[in-house]
Amino acid sequence: MKKRALTGVKPSGTPHIGNYLGAMKPIIDLQNDYETFVFIADLHSLTTVRNAEELHRNTLDVALDFLALGLDPERTVFYRQSDLHEHSELAWILSCITPFGLMERAHAWKDALATGKKDPTVGLFTYPVLMAADILLYQADLVPVGKDQKQHVEIARDLAEKFNGIFGETFKLPEEMTPEEIASIVGTDGEHKMSKSYNNTIQIFAPEEELKKQIMGIKTDSTPVEAPKDPDTDTVFKIYSYLATPPEIENLRDKYLSGGFGYGEAKKMLLTKYLEHFGPAREKRIELAKNLGYLGDVLKSGGEKAKKIASGTMEQVRQRTGLIL
Ligand code: ADP
Ligand code: TRP
Secondary structure (H helix, E strand, O other): OOOEEEEEEOOOOOOEHHHHHHHHHHHHHOOOOOEEEEEEOHHHHOOOOOOHHHHHHHHHHHHHHHHHOOOOOOOEEEEEHHHOOHHHHHHHHHHOOOOHHHHHOOHHHHHHHHOOOOOOOHHHHOHHHHHHHHHHOOOOOEEEOOHHHHHHHHHHHHHHHHHHHHHOOOOOOOEEEOOHHHOOOEOOOOOOEOOHHHOOOOEOOOOHHHHHHHHHOOOOOOOOOOOOOOHHHOHHHHHHHHHOOHHHHHHHHHHHHHOOOOHHHHHHHHHHHHHHHHHHHHHHHHHHHOOHHHHHHHHHHHHHHHHHHHHHHHHHHHHHHOOOO
């Protein structure tokens, strides 16, 4: 029997290469060897989005992004979190065994407080409980996530253990998958991880002119063109390395080390590589966007498949907890 891998992605705007390498590609790569589940975490987005039209548009966008980047709905169960009431239902049940202190120790919550987030909500506080429900409902073995989400998967594991301890063996304990080399893709400022909130991203589906601006805006040091450069401290080189083959990376490394090669040229090479790498996905996305009916069908059918599993788990949860007559 194949093991199960699952991940969720918040519909929160256009994806960048950090989202792709850290969260989208890992699950797409598992499609052959695992039973894969991907869902659009629209309920989680409600912690930040307060506009129906925006949430709706972002949901369609992220679905298009995934299909364009290689998610195959024949092999992956692809659905919308809010289509299954089981997510919210299990989240409540889990919240009743979740220690307050565990939530207080969650990095994302602590960061929100530390950065002076105005009027933090209960939803933001219990965010990891809903995420645990997302994972445990499907008895997932593996959860590919970026580094910042790792702790949330650990929390899911803690809650599964706690529930099993109280009510009897019910949930599988999930493991996170965060490959070290892509755990935190650096942003164009060369300083922070690439993130929408730092405005240091290179987007996958931005128009070419915009992409050019993002790449040309990568921060570099002031080594003059003629001088040799250190590839290992340079952000253009780092980002190029995420996309290029080993011989291509070696070739660029040599150029850096031998001097007479400016950062401007390196950025042009990166732009070319970027367009070559994402060209097919960019074209596919344009085609898919012409047929939103197909997109709706994919998500509907994914929701039906997900429902079978989620409702089976909930049946057990209801029995174990006494929520049955
Ligand atoms: P952002 O920081 O741009 O708002 P999200 O928080 O929406 O991105 O992250 C969506 C997914 O992409 C998460 O699984 C997250 O861990 C992953 N991710 C985001 N930024 C990066 C990055 N720079 N490197 C690796 N993974 C990332
Ligand atoms: N919290 C994740 C993020 O911000 C999205 C998410 C929601 C998720 N539920 C999940 C990821 C379950 C993995 C598993 O990116």
